[in-house]
Amino acid sequence: MAPKSLRNLIFSGESAYLSSLSIDCVIFGFHDNQLKVLLLKVKNAKEWSLPGGFILPDEDVDEAAKRVLSERTGLSKIFLQQFRVFGRPDRTDPGFHRQFLKKEGLILKDDHWLLKRFVTIGYYALVEYSFVNPAPDSFSEWCGWKDVNNIPDLMMDHREILESALHTLQLHLNYHPIGYNLLPEKFTMPQLQKLYETILSKKLDRRNFQRKIISYKILKRLKEVKTGGAHKAPYLYRFDLKNYRKALKNGLHGGW
Amino acid sequence: MAPKSLRNLIFSGESAYLSSLSIDCVIFGFHDNQLKVLLLKVKNAKEWSLPGGFILPDEDVDEAAKRVLSERTGLSKIFLQQFRVFGRPDRTDPGFHRQFLKKEGLILKDDHWLLKRFVTIGYYALVEYSFVNPAPDSFSEWCGWKDVNNIPDLMMDHREILESALHTLQLHLNYHPIGYNLLPEKFTMPQLQKLYETILSKKLDRRNFQRKIISYKILKRLKEVKTGGAHKAPYLYRFDLKNYRKALKNGLHGGW
DNA sequence: ACAAAAGTGTTACTTTTACACCCATGA
DNA sequence: TCATGGGTGTAAAAGTAACACTTTTGT
Secondary structure: OOOHHHHHHHHHHHHHOOOOEEEEEEEEEEEOOEEEEEEEEEOOOOOEEOOEEOOOOOOOHHHHHHHHHHHHHOOOOOEEEEEEEEOOHHHOOHHHHHHHHHOOOOOOOOOOHHHOOOEEEEEEEEOOHHHOOOOOOOOEEEEEEEEOOOOOOEOOOHHHHHHHHHHHHHHHOOOOOHHHHHOOOOEEHHHHHHHHHHHHOOOOOHHHHHHHHHHOOOEEEEEEEOOOOOOOOOEEEEEOHHHHHHHHHOOOOOOO | OOOHHHHHHHHHHHHHOOOOEEEEEEEEEEEOOEEEEEEEEEOOOOOEEOOEEOOOOOOOHHHHHHHHHHHHHOOOOOEEEEEEEEOOHHHOOHHHHHHHHHOOOOOOOOOOHHHOOOEEEEEEEEOOHHHOOOOOOOOEEEEEEEEOOOOOOEOOOHHHHHHHHHHHHHHHOOOOOHHHHHOOOOEEHHHHHHHHHHHHOOOOOHHHHHHHHHHHOOEEEEEEEOOOOOOOOOEEEEEOHHHHHHHHHOOOOOOO
8 A cells, every 4th residue: 555645645746736847856965985866766666766846836946946855855955956957748658657656556547647748847956965864755665875877777867867967067067166065064185176077077187186276266275184094194175165156156267 | 809819829728738837038149240139029018028938738848949939030940948947936927917918808817827827948049130030929019129238128037037048148158059050151250259249248359359269160261251341351251060069069168 | 114195396388368560441 | 541440460478287206194
């Protein structure tokens, strides 16, 4: 028997939400020097999915995305960026949902709202990995991080959405506080470099990277040092938010 | 008495289109060395509006935008780029539409679909000015070009949409064939420069601009020359499409 | 004492900037 | 012939790329 929350959504969602519109979020985190994405394991299927949801009749679309985000991560302050609408009529697969819900004991009529065509608004979010408490939604049996270089099969066009988000991340690197939102408050230069390398999927020269980042004057070097590593202890930095914001306005003229 | 096309839209639109979703297009053209936007004069109101429309139940969203575009301009091949969703619940003003339609002799019920909240998908389009045959839609009494520096009062949040499109245009300048789509096939260097200056709202050095553009190798200089001007005849250029496309893929590393 | 990570410095090369000069054209 | 727009050149400054060397740390 399907849980009540799922039945509720299925049978009263039509009036509760704007029809034909959904939201999908690509939530990025950074951990172990790797870029991670928060994914959900769909119940009764081998596919995974992006965190998503619907929009309340009087809800700001950005607000709806925030709601989805906070339901999956437990976080309230989240860097969120709309990046593209996916509107092909065949992007939704009625068979998929019908199959999945049948196994939950829920039979949908042909004209059920969930089986209709959905236009989805893609958001990407940047969160600090260690603050996140992943929580599955009622379609899913599990929620957690996956390495961006090791993504399982995703349902529908979620793979395309993810790729598109990654591409957007590259373009936004010089214009949005991406480092700030993905890294912990204090971090080392090699960490920041690794983040840039991962997003750009490109090796960067250690020394030139450092010099360039420093030249932007968006970092404050702390007295402290990262201990515990097996080698020379790197300095810790934190973002100088005031300068960072100012610099991002015109873009960090970076040919990376 | 309202024309039939308008009555049709008003009274059968609910079932004919996806609900709560619309499309708004910012159509750019370039003429007289100025950037122009195609606007519609709303009937019975002082405000103007962006060309817009709705999405058919089984229509690709991009396709719907193309349809709107071609209805307003008469063009079929159009450079079209989705750029943002506008989803604040209060962005639509039920009073506005009710007033306007009342003057057309159409009384709408409180729960009429047109008075509901709409999420709109913003597109910008680039067209070759001289090919366009502006045609008003059933909400409008006139359709035509307005200088981007001299925009009249726009309805709802259309001003914000336009500004956002302009900003996107700036960001896309190095990544999309903006010059190619806005200029006629043959054009002069000063024309291209003026286009860049307008989009960036910034003066550029004539000589450095020329050198930089040339260095991209995306232009072919023709033997011909633009005659009729009051001064030295400038060379004509055309884009070398093959190289242009290739160069845009990695972006024209331009600090303009 | 050594391997590996991290800090710092130098030099050649490319790109950007800020200019000056000459040419063609219509009034 | 002159004012104006347009083509071309050059030198200084800034930024980028490609390097080597030293310091620190755990084993």
